[in-house]
């Protein structure tokens with residue numbers, strides 16, 4: 779599947795199935811996206827490649843985040859230590875984003891009540907505790 783930034787100058791080829799998809803409520807995502815929470819679709823790093831354009835990157839803490847230098851669309855974060863790429867879920871067609879849970883809900887500024895699990899930090903399968911919040 780090929781997805782692009784809003785202006786079309788950058789295209790990204792996705793050649794792997796997502797490992798997981800979720801909504802992240804962490805304070806880093808809030809800051810860099812200017813959003814209450816963000817949809818993220820996670821792949822093995824080699825399953826997400828830039829096939830057109832030259833996005834720019836910046837680093838908030840340790841992992842580079844790539845974005846289109848023309849339209850500013852956030853593309854993905856390169857999670858170097860785990861060899862993963864976390865794609866902005868809004869780049870996918872609606873039917874290709876199926877969130878499995880919410881995470882980092884302890885930071886939530888706008889709780890979303892739905893039938894998905896709401897983890898306080900991360901689920902155990904991704905190094906967290908599985909602890910959930912009460913909403």
Ligand SMILES: [Zn+2]
Nearest residue numbers: 783785846849
């Ligand atoms: Zn663009």
Ligand SMILES: [Zn+2]
Nearest residue numbers: 802803804807
């Ligand atoms: Zn986050």
